[in-house]
Amino acid sequence: DGGITQSPKYLFRKEGQNVTLSCEQNLNHDAMYWYRQDPGQGLRLIYYSQIVNDFQKGDIAEGYSVSREKKESFPLTVTSAQKNPTAFYLCASSTRALTEAFFGQGTRLTVV
Amino acid sequence: AQSVTQPDIHITVSEGASLELRCNYSYGATPYLFWYVQSPGQGLQLLLKYFSGDTLVQGIKGFEAEFKRSQSSFNLRKPSVHWSDAAEYFCAGAFSGNTPLVFGKGTRLSVIA
Numbered sequence: 001d002g003g004i005t006q007s008p009k010y011l012f013r014k015e016g017q018n019v020t021l022s023c024e025q026n027l028n029h030d031a032m033y034w035y036r037q038d039p040g041q042g043l044r045l046i047y048y049s050q051i052v053n054d055f056q057k058g059d060i061a062e063g064y065s066v067s068r069e070k071k072e073s074f075p076l077t078v079t080s081a082q083k084n085p086t087a088f089y090l091c092a093s094s095t096r097a098l099t100e101a102f103f104g105q106g107t108r109l110t111v112v
Numbered sequence: 113a114q115s116v117t118q119p120d121i122h123i124t125v126s127e128g129a130s131l132e133l134r135c136n137y138s139y140g141a142t143p144y145l146f147w148y149v150q151s152p153g154q155g156l157q158l159l160l161k162y163f164s165g166d167t168l169v170q171g172i173k174g175f176e177a178e179f180k181r182s183q184s185s186f187n188l189r190k191p192s193v194h195w196s197d198a199a200e201y202f203c204a205g206a207f208s209g210n211t212p213l214v215f216g217k218g219t220r221l222s223v224i225a
Contacts, residue, residue: 004155033212040121042202042217043156050210058212090155097210098144103155 002027006091006104013085013111021076021107023091030096032074036060037088037106046089049074050097078109085111114139114207118216125193126224133188133219135203144206145186146213147177149199156202162186173197198223 004025013019025032031050035043045058049068063082068074074093078085088108092101115138125131137143144163148156160171167179177188186203200220204213 006155031212035215040217043215045212048212088153092156097212098206098208100146100158100161101213102158103148105155106153108153 004091004093004102004104006089006107009105009107011107011109013109015111016080018077018079019085019109021078021089021091021109023074023076023104025072025074025093025102027093027102028071029093029102030071031094031101032068033092033094033101034058034064034066034074034076035090035092037090043090046076085109114143114205114211114214116203116205116214116216118201118203118219120219121217122220122222124222124224127195128192131188131190131193131197131221133201133203133221135186135188135216137184137186137205139184139205139207141208142179142181145177145179146204146206147171147175147186147188148202148204149173150202150218151199159188159201193221193223195223195225197221 007022033048034046044060047066049055065077090106091104094101117136146161147159150156159175160169162169162179169177200218202218203216
């Protein structure tokens with residue numbers, strides 16, 4: 001089945017450690033996105049990529065990094081510079097801009 | 113600036129009652145508009161979308177939405193709510209160029225017996 005797979009579903013890390021969240025899609029979509037979700041804040045854009053080997057910062061990129069070496073993969077690294085990393089992270093993809101995005105099931109990251 | 117606003121943070125309706133969730137956008141032209149639903153701990157599922165044409169859009173799960181240019185609104189409706197509709201609902205807009213979707217902050221729907 002086509003879709004977006006995020007792994008793991010739950011992730012626990014100690015403060016000060018970097019952690020990488022995985023996002024893979026087999027929809028042959030060009031564009032991929034990372035959003036952060038906190039209660040009452042809606043979805044906030046972290047990074048997005050419209051094409052392989054290119055990506056742009058979103059509204060809250062500080063403390064995060066991404067790569068887009070393959071069309072189907074868009075991993076997100078939460079670095080120790082992110083002040084408050086505990087959140088629900090959602091990956092999405094779309095055929096192009098100005099179309100609907102399809103979402104993965106999310107990764108809940110807890111930093112202790 | 114381009115934005116999407118959902119004025120209601122939380123709405124409670126009785127099972128079988130009608131539902132309307134509000135969404136307003138700020139943009140100089142007509143954006144592409146979407147409604148998504150999210151169950152707790154899950155990703156977002158697309159309910160319906162508006163690109164152009166007929167201003168009344170039908171979606172999945174019995175939902176519909178009406179685009180009103182004069183009010184810059186795209187409200188979601190359902191004639192009879194079921195307990196399984198309890199979830200968080202997000203309105204989103206695609207405004208221009210290659211910019212990603214912009215989301216409202218969401219409306220949490222509770223359904224009571």
